[in-house]
Amino acid sequence: MRDETIREVEQFLYREARILDNRRFRDWLELLTDDVHYWMPIRSNLYPVNSKAISVLDGSRLEESEVSSDHDLALMDEDKDSLTRRIDRLDTGMAWAEDPPSRTRHIITNIEVEAGDSQDELRVYSNFFMYRTRAETEQDFYIGSREDVLRRVNGQLRVASRKIVLDQTVLLAKNLSNFF
Amino acid sequence: MVADLKGLVDIDQGLLSRRIFIEPDIYQQEMEQIFARCWLFLCHETQIPKPGDYFTTYMGEDPVLVVRDSGGRINAFLNVCAHRGNKLCRAESGNAASFICAYHGWAYSNDGKLQAVPNLKDAYYDDLDQSKWGLTPVAQMDTYNGLIFATFDPDAPPLDDYLGDVKWYLDVFFNRREGGVEVIGGVHKWMAPCNWKLPADNFCGDGYHTGWSHLSAVQSGFGGDFRVKTASAGGKSVATGNGHCILTLGPDDPSDPAVPEILDYEESIAAEVRKRMGPRLDLVKPHVGTLFPNFSMLRSVARVFRVWHPRGPDKTEIWNWVFVDKAAPPEVKEAFRIVALRAFGPGGGFEQDDMDNWQECTQTARGVVSRRYMSNISMGLGHESYDHDLMGWVSDYRLTENNHRHFYDRWAQVMASDSWANL
Numbered sequence: 001m002r003d004e005t006i007r008e009v010e011q012f013l014y015r016e017a018r019i020l021d022n023r024r025f026r027d028w029l030e031l032l033t034d035d036v037h038y039w040m041p042i043r044s045n046l047y048p049v050n051s052k053a054i055s056v057l058d059g060s061r062l063e064e065s066e067v068s069s070d071h072d073l074a075l076m077d078e079d080k081d082s083l084t085r086r087i088d089r090l091d092t093g094m095a096w097a098e099d100p101p102s103r104t105r106h107i108i109t110n111i112e113v114e115a116g117d118s119q120d121e122l123r124v125y126s127n128f129f130m131y132r133t134r135a136e137t138e139q140d141f142y143i144g145s146r147e148d149v150l151r152r153v154n155g156q157l158r159v160a161s162r163k164i165v166l167d168q169t170v171l172l173a174k175n176l177s178n179f180f
Numbered sequence: 181m182v183a184d185l186k187g188l189v190d191i192d193q194g195l196l197s198r199r200i201f202i203e204p205d206i207y208q209q210e211m212e213q214i215f216a217r218c219w220l221f222l223c224h225e226t227q228i229p230k231p232g233d234y235f236t237t238y239m240g241e242d243p244v245l246v247v248r249d250s251g252g253r254i255n256a257f258l259n260v261c262a263h264r265g266n267k268l269c270r271a272e273s274g275n276a277a278s279f280i281c282a283y284h285g286w287a288y289s290n291d292g293k294l295q296a297v298p299n300l301k302d303a304y305y306d307d308l309d310q311s312k313w314g315l316t317p318v319a320q321m322d323t324y325n326g327l328i329f330a331t332f333d334p335d336a337p338p339l340d341d342y343l344g345d346v347k348w349y350l351d352v353f354f355n356r357r358e359g360g361v362e363v364i365g366g367v368h369k370w371m372a373p374c375n376w377k378l379p380a381d382n383f384c385g386d387g388y389h390t391g392w393s394h395l396s397a398v399q400s401g402f403g404g405d406f407r408v409k410t411a412s413a414g415g416k417s418v419a420t421g422n423g424h425c426i427l428t429l430g431p432d433d434p435s436d437p438a439v440p441e442i443l444d445y446e447e448s449i450a451a452e453v454r455k456r457m458g459p460r461l462d463l464v465k466p467h468v469g470t471l472f473p474n475f476s477m478l479r480s481v482a483r484v485f486r487v488w489h490p491r492g493p494d495k496t497e498i499w500n501w502v503f504v505d506k507a508a509p510p511e512v513k514e515a516f517r518i519v520a521l522r523a524f525g526p527g528g529g530f531e532q533d534d535m536d537n538w539q540e541c542t543q544t545a546r547g548v549v550s551r552r553y554m555s556n557i558s559m560g561l562g563h564e565s566y567d568h569d570l571m572g573w574v575s576d577y578r579l580t581e582n583n584h585r586h587f588y589d590r591w592a593q594v595m596a597s598d599s600w601a602n603l
Contacts, residue, residue: 040527042366047271054269054276057232057250057290061275073366073502076527077518085400089529094396096533169272170497171370174535176527 001113009113009124009150012157017106020179025087028179029080033151033160038083040076040164040180041068067165075166075176083179097177102134104178116149121160124148128164132178140173142166146180189592191585194558200591201375202545207493213595214473215240217333219342221475221487222246222256224501225326226362232275232290237499238489239332244318245269246328249291250277254323256330257292257315268315272367288315325354326361327485335600343471345571346424348457352466353477353485356453359506364517368500370526374538376474376490377591379498382534383468383476383486385417385427385583388559393537394530402481402522402529415578416464418570422603423472423590425583426572428464435465435480437523441515445508463569472590481530482520494542500525557581557588 012031019028032038044066047053056062068074078086089095110127117123130142144166151160164180188197188206200206216239223235223246234247236259243259245268261268261281268288269279278295280287287296292315300306318330322339324347329339336342343350354361372379382389390398414430429435436446454461470476477485483504489497502520504513524531545551560580567574575582597603 042368044366045270045272047274051271053271053280053282054274055278055280056275057277058230058275061230061233064274068366071365071514071517073364073368073517073525074521075368075525077521082522085402086529089396089400089402092396092399094392094399096393096396096536169369171368171526173526174370174372174539175532176525177532 001115005122006111006113008157009122010111012150013108013111013124013126016159017108020106021104023101025090025179029084029087031159032080032083033153033158034080036078036080036083036159037161038076038078038159038164039070039074039162040166040176041070041074042072043067043166043169045169075171076164095177097175100135102132102178105131106180107131110145116151120152122150122157124150128180130178130180132173142173142176142178142180143168144180185592185596189588190554191589191592194556194561194581194585195554196557196588198545198551198553198555201377201542202493202551204493207490209595210490211240214591215242215490217331217336217600218473218594219320219322219329219331219336219339220473221471221485222321222328222330224361224363224503225254225323225328226506227273228254230275232277233273234269234276234290235273236269236271237487238497239318239330240490242332243267244330245279245315247276247290249289251291253291254321254328255290255292256318256321256328258318260316261286261288262294262313262315286313292317325350327354333600337600342422343424344422345420346422346426346469346471348460348571349418349420349426349466349469350471352457352461353469353479353483354503356457357449357505357507361503362506364502364504364513364520368498368521368525370498371491372496372498372535372538373494374496374535374542375493376488376496377588378538378541379486379488379496379534380470380474380476381584381587382538383478384425384470384587385468385580387415387417387427388579388581389537393533396533397523397529400529415467416567416570417564417575417578417580417583418464418567418572419574419583419586420572423587423594424470425472425587426469427467427578427583429467429480429578431462431465433465435467437481437483437516437519439515439519441512442519445512445515449505460569470587472587472594478524482524482528483516484520484524494546496538498526557584561585 046066049062107129112125114123126146132140147163149161150157220239228248231250245259246256259268263286266283278289285298289295294310294313319334321330415428418426467480468478474488487499491497504516563576564582
C-alpha cells in the first residue's frame, strides 16, 4: 500500500473523529455512502475450543464465534436511513440520553490499510478508545476494534461499511447513545 | 427480618418510600425474601435445544447453570463448585458433557453429579461420598411456553399457581401460533446505575412515560412509522394478581412494529391468532408487562423480554432477548430482529433514554433528605375495579399507576411474610 494512501486514510479517520466529537452529526452522515452498513455485533464470553474446563458433548456448538453473526442480535445494525433517524432524534430536543449532551473523545489508533474487494475500495482496520463523560461525574470507556470498507466516491473517501467490535461482553455503560 | 418495613408502601394513598431504592438492608432483605423464594426466569428452551447445551445466568445474585443433560432433561444448579465455592462454569453458553472446576479439578456431569475428584485415592483415602457433593439444584424448576423458571424455595407454590391468571397474557406474547416462539441468537447485556425495581415497575405499565420520555423516538420513527395509524387511546392496565402486571392497548390500536414485512405478516395471521387466543383478544391487546419480581416483556415497537438482575441497591444488569414466532418466515424474523435492536437494545432509540431516568430516580435517593419524601404513584387511584373478563384489577383509563400499586403491594407482602400460606 502506498504511503500516500495510508496518510490519506489516517487523515480521513482523524477528521471523522473530530466531526463526531464536535457533534456535527449531519456532516458525519456525509462521510458515509448511501448504502452504508454500520454494524456493532455482540461479544460473548465463551470457552475456547481447546478449553479443558468442559468436556464437550456436541461439537457443533464449538463453531460458534464469540462475535455474533449477522443474523444474530447486535448492539447496532444500521443503514443510512436508520442512522439519519438517530440524528433526527437528537434534534428533537427530547433525546434525554443526550440532553445534556455527552462529551466524547474518539482516539483512533493502529490503522492498517489493505486493498479492498474492488479497485475503488480499501479495507481499513483500526482500534478505538471512545471516552464519554456526561452530566457531572458520569464516565464511560468504549474500547474496541473497527473494520471499515472505505470507498472512493467522486474522488473522496467515504465509509461504505463499518464493523465495530467492543471488547466488553456485558456493556458496562448504561447505554449507547454515541457513534463510533 | 432485618429492615423495618412499616410505612414504606402506602397503597391506599399511592405513596412509596424512596428508601426502598437505595438502602442496603432493604436490598439484602429483597435477596432473602424475594429472590431466594420467588419463581425467577432462567432462559428460553430454544437457547438450549440439544443435550449438553448450557446457559449461565443468575437468580438474584446467585450464579446459576442451566443445562440440558445427556438424556435431554433440563436442570438448573447453583453454578458453584461444591468443594470450595468457586464459580464452576465461566462461559455464558455452550455445550458440555461435564464441567471441571478451574481450582482443584472437581468434575461434574451435566446432570449435576460429582463425577471425578483428583487425588481421591491418595489424599482423600477413598473416603469422600461423591453422591453427597454434587451440584446444588434449584428447589423447583418448570416451564411455561418455553420460558424456563426456577425457585430456590421448596415451599413456593407450583409455577402454574404462581403465574395464575397472567398465563393467558403470556400466551399472547409467547404462544399465539403453533410452536410458540424462539429467541434470536445472542442476549443484550448491560449495566444500569439504577435499582432493579424502577425498570420492573416501568414495564408493569407505565404508559404515562411513553408520551414524553419516548416522544423523540416516536417522532423520528423508531420501530416503524407510528403515524400510519391513529391510536384510539384505548387500553387498560391489568393486574392479574401475585404482583404480575400487564398493560394493554385497545383492540383497534396499532400494536405492531409498523414496517411492511411485519404489518403484512400480522394481517396474514390475525384470524388464526384470534381463533387461538379467543374472544378476550377483542377486548384488549397485551402490550407490555412484568412478572413479579424481575421478568418483563414487550410486544409493540419491539418483541423483547427482559430480566432485571439486581446488582446491589443502585445497580441493575439488564439482559434483553428478542423473540419471534417460530412459524414466521425468515424475512419476518429478520424484520423483527432489526426493529428490536434499533428500538429496544442499549442503543435503541426508545431504550437509551430510559436508563437516565431510572438512574436519577435511584441516585437522588442517596440524599437522606430526598428519601424522606414519598414517591407519588397515585394516578387513577379509585378508578379501578376487578374485571372477570380480563381476569384482574383493571383501570378505567389506560394512563394509570394501578399496576405500579399492585406491584409494590405484592413487594411489601413478600418482603414481610415468611410463609407462602399468608401471601
